Amino acid sequence: MNRSRVGVSKPALWRLVFVAFCLFVLSGLLISRLVVLQVIDRDRGVGFLQQQGALRSVRTAEIPAYRGLVTDRRGQPLAVSTPVVSIWANPQQLLDSADVVQLATTMGQTPEALAERINLYSDKQFMYLARHQTPDQARAILDLGVPGVRGEREYRRFYPAGEVVSQLVGLTNVDGEGIAGVELAYNEWLRGQTGKKRYLKDLHGDAIRNIGVIEQARSGKSLALSIDLRLQYLQHRVLQRAMVETGAAAGAAVTLDARTGEILAMTNHPVFNPNSREGFDYAATRNRVVTDVFEPGSTMKPLTLVAALESGEYTIESLIDTSPGRVRVGRKVLPDPRNYGEISVSRVIEKSSQVGVTKMAQQMGHEPILEVFQRFGLGEPSSIGFPGERSGVLPNRQRWSDIEKVTLAFGYGLTATPLQLAHAYAVFANEGSQVPLTLLKRNEGESLPIRQVISPEIAGQVLEVLNRVTGSEGTAQKARVDGFRVGGKTGTVHKVGDAGYLDDKYVALFVGVAPIENPRFVTAVVVDQPKGDNYGGGAAAAPIYSAITDGVLRLHNARPAESHEARQLVGLGGGA
Amino acid sequence: MTLRVLPACLLAAALCSALAVVYSSHVVRELYSKQQSVEYQQWALQEDYSRLLLEHSTLASPHRIISIAQDDLAMQPPQLSVHRLVQFQGGQQR
Numbered sequence: 001m002n003r004s005r006v007g008v009s010k011p012a013l014w015r016l017v018f019v020a021f022c023l024f025v026l027s028g029l030l031i032s033r034l035v036v037l038q039v040i041d042r043d044r045g046v047g048f049l050q051q052q053g054a055l056r057s058v059r060t061a062e063i064p065a066y067r068g069l070v071t072d073r074r075g076q077p078l079a080v081s082t083p084v085v086s087i088w089a090n091p092q093q094l095l096d097s098a099d100v101v102q103l104a105t106t107m108g109q110t111p112e113a114l115a116e117r118i119n120l121y122s123d124k125q126f127m128y129l130a131r132h133q134t135p136d137q138a139r140a141i142l143d144l145g146v147p148g149v150r151g152e153r154e155y156r157r158f159y160p161a162g163e164v165v166s167q168l169v170g171l172t173n174v175d176g177e178g179i180a181g182v183e184l185a186y187n188e189w190l191r192g193q194t195g196k197k198r199y200l201k202d203l204h205g206d207a208i209r210n211i212g213v214i215e216q217a218r219s220g221k222s223l224a225l226s227i228d229l230r231l232q233y234l235q236h237r238v239l240q241r242a243m244v245e246t247g248a249a250a251g252a253a254v255t256l257d258a259r260t261g262e263i264l265a266m267t268n269h270p271v272f273n274p275n276s277r278e279g280f281d282y283a284a285t286r287n288r289v290v291t292d293v294f295e296p297g298s299t300m301k302p303l304t305l306v307a308a309l310e311s312g313e314y315t316i317e318s319l320i321d322t323s324p325g326r327v328r329v330g331r332k333v334l335p336d337p338r339n340y341g342e343i344s345v346s347r348v349i350e351k352s353s354q355v356g357v358t359k360m361a362q363q364m365g366h367e368p369i370l371e372v373f374q375r376f377g378l379g380e381p382s383s384i385g386f387p388g389e390r391s392g393v394l395p396n397r398q399r400w401s402d403i404e405k406v407t408l409a410f411g412y413g414l415t416a417t418p419l420q421l422a423h424a425y426a427v428f429a430n431e432g433s434q435v436p437l438t439l440l441k442r443n444e445g446e447s448l449p450i451r452q453v454i455s456p457e458i459a460g461q462v463l464e465v466l467n468r469v470t471g472s473e474g475t476a477q478k479a480r481v482d483g484f485r486v487g488g489k490t491g492t493v494h495k496v497g498d499a500g501y502l503d504d505k506y507v508a509l510f511v512g513v514a515p516i517e518n519p520r521f522v523t524a525v526v527v528d529q530p531k532g533d534n535y536g537g538g539a540a541a542a543p544i545y546s547a548i549t550d551g552v553l554r555l556h557n558a559r560p561a562e563s564h565e566a567r568q569l570v571g572l573g574g575g576a
Numbered sequence: 577m578t579l580r581v582l583p584a585c586l587l588a589a590a591l592c593s594a595l596a597v598v599y600s601s602h603v604v605r606e607l608y609s610k611q612q613s614v615e616y617q618q619w620a621l622q623e624d625y626s627r628l629l630l631e632h633s634t635l636a637s638p639h640r641i642i643s644i645a646q647d648d649l650a651m652q653p654p655q656l657s658v659h660r661l662v663q664f665q666g667g668q669q670r
Contacts, residue, residue: 066622077633082626083619135623153619158626160633210608233638483656560659 058211059201064154065192067176068220070169070183072229073262073441078169079183081155081176085138087129091121093148103129103149106141131174132156147204157183161229163271164236167287168227168439170387171274180285182225182439184387192220224441226262231255234551235265239525242544243269246508247531252288252418253544255523255552258426258513260442261435263384263419264521264552290382290389293415294526297493298352298537299511300373300411302462303424305349307372308360309458316346316461322355330402334358346465350474352490354410361409366400369409375453376424376434378416383436392416411491422524425488425511428466429519432459463487467516479512479542481550483560488512488545490537495529505529510541514549517561521552 037045070079087107094100095118104114107130114129121127132154133141142151157172159165170181178187195217200209239253251269256262272284286292308314325339334354340347348356361369373379379394392415395408407413416424419437427434432454442448466487470476476490491509494501508527513519523545530540552558634640645651 076636077629080626080629080633082630083623158630160630160637210612230638483659554653559661560656 057200057202058198059207060196060198060214061207063195063197063213063215063217064176065194065217066219067155067157067172067192068190069222070190071222071224072227072232073224073264074228074230075224076161076229078159078161078165078225078227078229080158080160082158083135084132084154084156085135085142085151086131086154087133087138087141087149087151089118089127089129089146089150090125090148091118091127092125094118094146095122097146097148099144099146102144103141103146106144159274161232162275163273164233164267165227165229166272166274167268167285168225168266169274171285180387181287182223182386185385185439186223190220190223193218225439226257226260226264226441227266227439228264228555230555231552232265232267234555235548236267236271238544238547238551239267239269240271242527242540242547246527246534246540248527248529248540250288250292250528251544252292252526252528253523253548254289254418254422255521255548256422256426256437257520258429258522259435259520260448261426261437262442263437263439265548266419287386287388288526289418290384290386291417292526293390293392293417294507294528295412295414295493295496296416296421297411297491297507297509299421299489299491299509300409300414301349301352301357302428302466302489303372303376304357304361304369304409305345305462305465306454306458307364307368308345309461310372310454311364311368313363314345314360316344316465318345319343320345320348320356320359322348322353322359325355327355327358329358329362329406332403334406346468347473349465349489350468350471352475357410358406361406366405366408370394372454373408373414376427378414378420378424382419382423384419384439386439390417392420411493418524418526421509421511422522425513425524426522427453428459428463429513429522430459431456463513463516463519466513470512475536475538476510476512476542478538479510479545479549481514481546481553484514484549484553484558485516485561486512486514486546486549487516488542490542492536492538506535508535508537508540510537510545512545512549514553515558515561518559520558521549521556523548523552 037049039046067081069077069081071077094103100115100118101111104111107114118127129149130137130141138151142149155176157176159169161169168181170183170185171179172183173179176191178184178190183190193215196214198211198214199207200211202208235253235255239251242248243251248269253265253267254263255265257264266287266289268286268288270281270284272281305316309316319342321342322336322340323342326333326335328334336351336353336355340351340353340356343351343353343356345356345360347353348360373394379392381389381391395404395413397404404413423434423437433450433452435448435450464487466489467485468474468487469489470479470486476488479486479488479490488511491507491511493507493509494503495505495507496502497505506529508530509525511522511524514521514523525541525544525548527540527544534540
């Protein structure tokens, strides 16, 4: 210091200037590099650096969206999303942790089992410890404060009505996406939009600050079905009981409101519990009402009757000679249970006489019958858009053999679902017109796209005949409902096996309309392979129809037909 | 004159903006914690709501109603013989 004050020598000054210059250039270089990185070069500079920084501290998390409620037509919940917490952990932090024992006890597992599971994920950063815990369970686990264990909010689907509507409402998978039934069909409507938020995390992965919501979670919309849960429950109970009584392999029933096309109830057997995946049976998830097709058999005879009445060659009182109780078509002989002699067209349907229908079909030819089937919507999918729905098949061949022409008239050689059958009969209940089916509740006063299928007069006549089928001479006396006039038609169909029709396996059917004075409700019942002697539609399916319709009419406060005595007179009149 | 006022103004503006940053980040923190608690509340309410919904539908399930009506209260569907039809005179009754 002293020397410098005395005076700086020339070379010393030069050195000082040189060093200062070097330092200045160096710092200039550094500053310019900084400017390049921070300002000028966006791609490899500032953008890259910001990205690298964010990779280490900024995380995006999903905000779960609430899935919409599915309710019945009266607002009873059928599918509800409930908040649950999924517990996850970073296995790295648990591998040698002493907390595993405490954690396992709280979760209700043995420490060994948990340690084994953690070891499985020893090279991972993430594992679920327990998914879909109730908030209380999750709180107990999270309150332990084990490092590396965290909770994540989710929703779980719960089905309060359980097996009663299981096939109809369907299922969601563990991530809340619909995979079957209404849950799948209306997935877009029900599911919300998952939101996204960004947050800063610290070294241990804990969130320290939310940066902001990138996308707000939007809740799904709720859906009101046309189903009436009371009716659905009743139908379910009747069907399950009947399945036990008849020893049948499977069964299905569906009830429609013919005026609005709304499906009021739809049940199947076997059933499954949608709230538990233990012992899960995939076959039981099938909604047989829409996915299973079979030959409708004698339940098609009223449609053949429509063709006959429309041809103008028959009225319901025209006489047909069915003696000697059998008729030969080609190489086949079609028998009646006994010789009915000369009977009216109405009685042919009441008795479900094979000979009578065959003679009518031979007179008319198959074309008008096929045309009527088409007009009633057979062979076409309904408008409900149910996943896995089938449409059945109407025959479409170039050459028709004699036997094919007549078997069509009594419902062989074509296939249909129970829903299609019910929809076809809805024509009779709605003055000859058909309303598109729906699984959703219709609004009051909604204008309906009605399609006139047959004339109201013919619909009325067929309805009268259907009522007589449940009369004292008919095949469906077990379909009667106390206090009401109902009508319908039985069907008993041989099942098809590897070598054609099976002699000992049947499908029993009944499709009915009620009440006759003010027709509105159509119910179709299918019993697959009833055991024992009571395998026919009149014995196996008609009682189910009766029990269901009794409930339907009671729930809708339908007006009883006449007094008890008058009703008996009606029964006698029907037989004449 | 302007040469002397301008730096002073800039300095004051910078100071104000700095304080505003402090203030606004304080507000953000406050609002964020509020949002957190409201979100938590929403979650808790939803939890309650869906629990009540499920409880309600369990209590009102047709199965339970039928078993109470039949077993506990010994009720049965009315026989046809006790039905009485009441005629309304074109709405004059109301």
